[in-house]
Amino acid sequence: MTPLNAGAEPPPSMVERMTLIMDAFAGRAALLTLEDVARRTRLPRSTAHRILDQLVRLDWLEHTSSGYRLGRRALGLGGDGGHGRIREAAAPLLHELQLSTGLVVHLAVLDGADVRFLDKAGGPFARSVPSRVGGRAPARATALGRAILAWLEPERVEALIGDPGSLHQELHRVRQRRGLAFERGDCFPGITSVAAAIRGPEGPVAGISLAGDSRAPLERVAPLVCDAARQASRALFPEPEPLRHAARVPHRGRLPGPIDRLLTAGRGDRS
Structure with a gap:
């Protein structure tokens, strides 16, 4: 050329x-x-x-x-940066998640050190979750942000967050849980959530979460979040994903191993 x-x-x-x-x-x-x-x-x-x-x-x-x-x-500068395509792929999955769990569903992307909410679905409880479409929240304090950050290179995380502190340890725990991130009141008091990233060939592009109050059965609904994120990834990127993280995350049709063992780490997660 x-x-x-x-x-x-x-x-x-x-x-x-x-x-x-x-x-x-x-x-x-x-x-x-x-x-x-x-x-x-x-x-x-x-x-x-x-x-x-x-x-x-x-x-x-x-x-x-x-x-x-x-x-x-x-x-x-030229549009929404592909976010419309992400919303379109995730919309039916968000609707199904909300109907099957009764919890508040979020779709968000990483925007600097924050997550920006692209979509929100929920029943009456949605008014109790102070998030809004187009709004932001600190990535390090949210399950959505941690789920996305966990699949970025450590240097990229540090460039975005500044002083990550103990964040790297939490992101390691997210990867050990096969991408599931938990948050209990760190961002919005009294609100708990579980999230998983939508991933493409070059890394995470967005995240899906379920949020509720302190009684929300996060461990029980976590597999649904993981499955929705996986389906959205396949809809956005039909070709087989390169084994960029193969050593850490085997791609299967379902979560590997007994689900109770997989999610045990989430029950005591307060970081």
Whole structure:
């Protein structure tokens, strides 16, 4: 492929160089390596790497195991960043979860250090949960946020959260529970929830949770949340998911092992 600026000298200003790099991404599906970016922009590799890191920190780009792609800020300029597709895939699953459990169902995405609620479904109890569509909550304090953060690289978590403190330990427990995250009053007093992430080939894209008061049978309904998240993942990404986390999370048609043993860790979870 001929470089986009063949025959031209690299522009001198930082703004021009950042624009040159952003222009290298032809569309929202573009996935480029560092070498691709350096070749297309004709910037020195070290310069391209430094600017890419800055763009990732500012959420203009996202760095995955396969390369760089447009981030939430860049995608947000052209629409909802794919959130409409996530809502569409999850809508029937949220409805089914709410009807079968009577609890409040949330769909959310990670937005910086917060989760942003894309959808909420529930009966009369929904008014007691102070969340709203379009609203935010701290990712580290919510089951939704922990379920999503658990599948990000530790360095990415630290970049988003700042000082993670004991969060890494909690995210390790989430992975040990095969992706189930519990929260008991950490975000909204008196409200408990359980969540699981919707995951794609490059990692988590959203999360689904069930929320209720302190009497909610979280351990009993947790498998339903996990199954709904898995079904949403399959609807969004029909191709078999690469075994990125195969060593930690075997993909099966159901949760592996006795469900009571799987969820025991959740009963005492207060972090």
